[in-house]
Amino acid sequence: MNINYSVIAVSLFMAGATAFAEESKPALSLKGFGTLGASGMDNDSLKFRRDIKQGRGVDSGWGIDTDSRLGLQVDADFGNAWHATVQWVARNYTGDFVEQNLDWAFLRWRPRDDLDIRAGRMGFDVFMLSEYRDVGYAYPWIRPPHEFYAGLPVYHFDGMDIAQKFAVGEGQLTVKVFGGYSFNQVPIGLSDQADQSYTLAGVKLAYEQGNWNARIGYNYSLNNLELSTLHPLMNALNDPALGAVWPDASTLAGKMSSKDKAVHFSSIGLTYDDGQWLAQAEGSYIHSELDVYRSVASGYLSLGRRVGKVTLYTLLGISETLNDRTNVSTPLAPVPALLELRNAADLALNSNGVDQKSVSLGLRWDVIENVDLKTQWSHYWLGNNGSALWLRPATGAAADSVNVWSVGMDFIF
Amino acid sequence: MKTFLIALLLACVPAVRAEILVIGHVKNDIENLTAKQVQDIYLGRGRVLPNGKFALPIDQPSPLRAEFYEKLTGRPVEQINAYWARIMFTGQASPPQQLPSDDAVMQTVRENEGAIGYINKTSVDKTVRILLELD
Numbered sequence: 334m335n336i337n338y339s340v341i342a343v344s345l346f347m348a349g350a351t352a353f354a355e356e357s358k359p360a361l362s363l364k365g366f367g368t369l370g371a372s373g374m375d376n377d378s379l380k381f382r383r384d385i386k387q388g389r390g391v392d393s394g395w396g397i398d399t400d401s402r403l404g405l406q407v408d409a410d411f412g413n414a415w416h417a418t419v420q421w422v423a424r425n426y427t428g429d430f431v432e433q434n435l436d437w438a439f440l441r442w443r444p445r446d447d448l449d450i451r452a453g454r455m456g457f458d459v460f461m462l463s464e465y466r467d468v469g470y471a472y473p474w475i476r477p478p479h480e481f482y483a484g485l486p487v488y489h490f491d492g493m494d495i496a497q498k499f500a501v502g503e504g505q506l507t508v509k510v511f512g513g514y515s516f517n518q519v520p521i522g523l524s525d526q527a528d529q530s531y532t533l534a535g536v537k538l539a540y541e542q543g544n545w546n547a548r549i550g551y552n553y554s555l556n557n558l559e560l561s562t563l564h565p566l567m568n569a570l571n572d573p574a575l576g577a578v579w580p581d582a583s584t585l586a587g588k589m590s591s592k593d594k595a596v597h598f599s600s601i602g603l604t605y606d607d608g609q610w611l612a613q614a615e616g617s618y619i620h621s622e623l624d625v626y627r628s629v630a631s632g633y634l635s636l637g638r639r640v641g642k643v644t645l646y647t648l649l650g651i652s653e654t655l656n657d658r659t660n661v662s663t664p665l666a667p668v669p670a671l672l673e674l675r676n677a678a679d680l681a682l683n684s685n686g687v688d689q690k691s692v693s694l695g696l697r698w699d700v701i702e703n704v705d706l707k708t709q710w711s712h713y714w715l716g717n718n719g720s721a722l723w724l725r726p727a728t729g730a731a732a733d734s735v736n737v738w739s740v741g742m743d744f745i746f
Numbered sequence: 747m748k749t750f751l752i753a754l755l756l757a758c759v760p761a762v763r764a765e766i767l768v769i770g771h772v773k774n775d776i777e778n779l780t781a782k783q784v785q786d787i788y789l790g791r792g793r794v795l796p797n798g799k800f801a802l803p804i805d806q807p808s809p810l811r812a813e814f815y816e817k818l819t820g821r822p823v824e825q826i827n828a829y830w831a832r833i834m835f836t837g838q839a840s841p842p843q844q845l846p847s848d849d850a851v852m853q854t855v856r857e858n859e860g861a862i863g864y865i866n867k868t869s870v871d872k873t874v875r876i877l878l879e880l881d
Contacts, residue, residue: 362840364834364835366831366835404835406834406835408834408840410840413793413800418837420835420837437837439837441837446792446793446794449838451837455837456836456837464836465831465832465835465836467835468831468832468835470827470828470831471828471829471831471832471835472828505791606825608820608821608822608825639822642822642824699822699824702808702812702823702824702827703827705824745827745831
């Protein structure tokens with residue numbers, strides 16, 4: 334249902350924009366970006382993926398789905414104050430191919446040179462790179478730092494934002510507030526998918542001066558849906574007949590619930606780039622009220638050096654789940670069916686931890702204007718119950734130390 | 747091998763680099779622009795000229811484009827393109843329009859009071875106003 338509403342809203346908006354366009358002869362332009370990438374790893378016990386919206390990953394058999402994508406954007410100017418943008422990205426992600434890959438479709442009003450008001454569908458501006466994760470040409474790495482960005486399945490939201498710019502010192506301060514609603518389809522395990530819906534609001538302060546960029550942000554996301562794949566398990570645990578043999582059962586079902594629970598994203602970031610040296614670091618704390626998605630602290634630091642057309646870089650990343658495991662009690666009557674239920678509850682509540690560190694080395698070579706070639710080696714250390722960002726088999730132990738190799742070509746046009 | 751030798755030879759000769767002029771309309775009442783003002787306009791940070799008119803910055807194809815940005819910002823053109831990729835694909839602003847030649851830029855500048863362009867110094871004439879010299 335949600336999909337239909339979004340598509341209808343976008344269509345209406347575009348129809349409106351077109352009608353407006355016919356009156357005032359807009360300046361239309363078509364632009365695009367893309368990446369052709371291949372990656373693989375040295376292990377088959379889990380699969381590497383770019384982020385948790387990807388339901389397919391790569392192992393020692395290489396694949397091109399992880400990073401390859403093609404984005405198309407149409408911009409229309411209606412006079413000096415009005416502008417519309419639509420961006421759609423072809424990528425192999427979970428969910429409806431048309432609706433879920435439509436990342437931008439908004440109308441912008443700029444009543445003054447320093448004030449932007451936008452309504453429609455917009456990128457999710459929660460971390461430094463989150464709005465342009467798909468545009469490989471815009472950053473040095475083969476993909477955004479894994480520990481920081483792989484846990485973020487939300488690419489866009491439908492709503493509104495207001496951005497005001499201020500001249501502060503030698504630089505420019507941007508204050509942006511945004512709010513709306515986001516509908517996402519995410520993979521569950523290797524074969525299933527589930528709907529997620531959030532009501533969200535956020536604020537961002539960004540300061541740009543010379544070689545420096547600083548950003549601080551906060552976002553609040555309230556879950557509107559239960560995870561559909563957990564329904565059967567929750568219903569079974571909520572069965573009143575269970576109360577006598579397993580008093581904790583309904584409490585566990587409550588812990589599994591996502592609805593009306595919130596996730597708070599706080600982050601801070603800093604970049605330096607003087608044309609030769611570049612450095613970028615971000616830190617975040619995601620506080621989650623959900624037991625199926627744990628609070629997590631993450632950070633990365635990258636240093637790079639440009640020599641002519643080549644940029645060499647290194648990247649260190651870390652992400653750690655902070656809450657303790659949920660204690661899942663044993664039923665009073667150890668009947669096999671109940672023990673099976675207990676194990677399923679334990680798996681649902683205690684297999685979503687992130688305990689990951691990595692070091693990467695890579696290079697970007699700007700071959701010709703608007704085309705670059707990249708390659709990157711990453712070594713990941715994964716702790717016990719710490720590989721939630723990866724695709725794992727339902728049973729069996731997964732590796733705790735793996736290498737991922739990638740090559741790619743980014744372009745814009 | 748021959749090309750390589752020529753390239754090597756050229757690399758040893760002090761590069762003869764064209765001076766670039768930033769130009770505007772003759773009647774725009776602007777004496778000149780600072781490099782910072784031109785940078786703000788060309789990087790989409792400001793859209794209004796000191797005279798209150800909307801700026802219409804005009805780009806050219808490389809190699810002149812690459813040279814212009816390197817002189818103006820001290821950064822290679824790839825970095826400017828990466829910057830614009832971030833700005834335009836997050837729906838914040840659009841890069842300047844590109845025209846094919848000095849003549850085309852001069853023509854547009856003559857016709858628009860808000861237009862700003864850059865051209866080789868050798869192409870300039872009295873029909874446009876020089877706002878900034880880059881060398």
